[in-house]
Amino acid sequence: MENIKTFEYTSILGWSASRYETFSNCKRQYFYHYYAKFDKEIPFEKIQFLKSLTSKNLETGNIVHDIIRDMLKRYQKSTKEINKEKFFKYSFDMTEKYCGSKTFFEHYYNGEIISTSKIYEKIKSILENFLNNPIFTWIEKNAALQSSKWIIEPGGFGETRINDYKAFCKVDFLFPHDDKMYIIDWKTGKPDDKKHSKQLTGYALWANHHFGKKVSDIIPMIIYLYPQYNENKVKVDDYLIAKFADTVINETQDMYGYLIDIEKNIPKDKKEFPLSDNAFFCSYCHYKEICPER
Numbered sequence: 001m002e003n004i005k006t007f008e009y010t011s012i013l014g015w016s017a018s019r020y021e022t023f024s025n026c027k028r029q030y031f032y033h034y035y036a037k038f039d040k041e042i043p044f045e046k047i048q049f050l051k052s053l054t055s056k057n058l059e060t061g062n063i064v065h066d067i068i069r070d071m072l073k074r075y076q077k078s079t080k081e082i083n084k085e086k087f088f089k090y091s092f093d094m095t096e097k098y099c100g101s102k103t104f105f106e107h108y109y110n111g112e113i114i115s116t117s118k119i120y121e122k123i124k125s126i127l128e129n130f131l132n133n134p135i136f137t138w139i140e141k142n143a144a145l146q147s148s149k150w151i152i153e154p155g156g157f158g159e160t161r162i163n164d165y166k167a168f169c170k171v172d173f174l175f176p177h178d179d180k181m182y183i184i185d186w187k188t189g190k191p192d193d194k195k196h197s198k199q200l201t202g203y204a205l206w207a208n209h210h211f212g213k214k215v216s217d218i219i220p221m222i223i224y225l226y227p228q229y230n231e232n233k234v235k236v237d238d239y240l241i242a243k244f245a246d247t248v249i250n251e252t253q254d255m256y257g258y259l260i261d262i263e264k265n266i267p268k269d270k271k272e273f274p275l276s277d278n279a280f281f282c283s284y285c286h287y288k289e290i291c292p293e294r
């Protein structure tokens with residue numbers, strides 16, 4: 001597989017689906033998340049600590065992604081069948097290691113005692129869904145012939161350009177097969193077709209930009225692993241890609257509107273980032289401890 005293009009560092013903000021989602025949900029949360037060093041009242045370390053909180057669902061997804069990543073990488077070194085007993089032992093150890101090294105939102109705010117074995121129970125059932133379904137059979141069957149061409153969570157942040165605008169679209173797993181290029185994104189949470197299709201359209205654009213592959217030959221797929229396995233191919237064509245590029249430009253311009261210096265990515269004063277009035281967002285917000293009147 002050809003090399004992924006790299007870009008010279010610039011300070012200008014880069015669009016990503018998750019960045020714009022945070023921006024849309026709450027401007028103040030967006031400020032804390034991306035501009036902590038510009039906060040004149042709250043120490044940077046405090047904001048960074050709150051940012052680093054994980055949650056049971058977030059960590060479950062994180063651990064599953066890393067286990068599947070490691071398994072795919074292992075297939076690149078050896079095409080020997082996976083020893084399931086060892087695989088689950090590895091998965092359990094990883095769950096203990098990850099959970100033991102993080103502070104959970106549920107513990108920090110609600111005093112909940114986090115049970116690693118409960119988290120592992122869910123992880124195990126997600127991994128069983130993975131191992132017992134067509135994607136895993138495909139991986140095992142094709143590993144020997146194709147694995148040198150796989151791209152597994154490429155390094156960096158998935159930087160790309162969309163009509164000259166900086167954007168980040170980080171793929172989980174990409175592989176060529178016949179004359180097509182498949183992009184797979186694993187999901188361990190609830191299906192959200194609109195949100196996930198947008199994210200995967202970005203990945204198709206990323207692949208188009210980096211490998212020059214025609215959009216019609218790129219097949220992005222969302223694989224839901226919980227509560228049951230489900231594959232969802234995302235439709236992309238030149239019209240949808242152009243529409244997506246327009247969306248990225250508009251959303252980037254929206255975010256530029258909260259800056260005093262676009263090139264240097266310097267935000268307006270914190271008070272210009274209004275608080276959300278959505279109690280639901282606030283109840284799950286990492287920053288509620290430092291947010292006024294929350």
Ligand code: SF4
Nearest residue numbers: 026029276282285291
């Ligand atoms: S607590 Fe609510 S208003 Fe404050 S940053 Fe979080 S989501 Fe926004």
